Amino acid sequence: MEKDNTVSQTSLVFGLLLILFGGGMLLWTVGKVPFLPAIIAALSTCLGIIFLYFVYYLEFNEFYLFAGMFLIQGAVFGIVKHKLPEVYILSLWPVFLLMSGLTLMPYSLRKKRKRRTIFLVPAISFIILSIVFLPFSLNITTLSLGEFVRIWWPLFFLILGLVISVAHFIKSLKVKREESDSR
Numbered sequence: 001m002e003k004d005n006t007v008s009q010t011s012l013v014f015g016l017l018l019i020l021f022g023g024g025m026l027l028w029t030v031g032k033v034p035f036l037p038a039i040i041a042a043l044s045t046c047l048g049i050i051f052l053y054f055v056y057y058l059e060f061n062e063f064y065l066f067a068g069m070f071l072i073q074g075a076v077f078g079i080v081k082h083k084l085p086e087v088y089i090l091s092l093w094p095v096f097l098l099m100s101g102l103t104l105m106p107y108s109l110r111k112k113r114k115r116r117t118i119f120l121v122p123a124i125s126f127i128i129l130s131i132v133f134l135p136f137s138l139n140i141t142t143l144s145l146g147e148f149v150r151i152w153w154p155l156f157f158l159i160l161g162l163v164i165s166v167a168h169f170i171k172s173l174k175v176k177r178e179e180s181d182s183r
């Protein structure tokens with residue numbers, strides 16, 4: 001059973017690698033990206049996927065998680081920078097923050113207790129911060145960040161209260177379930 005699962009995971013990763021490499025090469029053959037940026041982006045993404053595979057399925061050290069995220073984000077940035085030279089890194093940083101949070105989230109959920117918290121809190125924080133700052137970074141909203149904070153700061157307390165209340169209810173349900181199981 002364990003061997004079948006490993007073969008399935010390996011074939012999934014191999015399929016993703018072929019899709020990514022083929023996509024990078026297709027960008028080159030249709031003339032969207034010159035050969036060197038396409039090959040660098042494709043190989044960087046493939047290596048990043050391999051590193052993430054090592055972490056998620058073979059339980060390698062967290063170094064490979066961050067190296068994989070860095071390689072994939074570098075490839076994305078390289079392609080975006082090549083196709084949209086007017087886009088500055090300062091306007092894209094929330095996108096990379098979101099990618100980091102989305103990569104950390106499933107990794108943190110596989111961990112136990114304290115280790116889960118160590119990775120889950122930053123993952124959720126990265127996602128929330130990127131969602132908050134992205135509209136300002138890409139000039140999607142007419143409000144400035146200062147105006148947004150001045151008007152919407154009470155929302156922080158509402159969300160914090162909601163999180164604390166939901167955590168209380170979840171904990172009380174868990175306690176009730178444990179009490180009923182022990183009877």
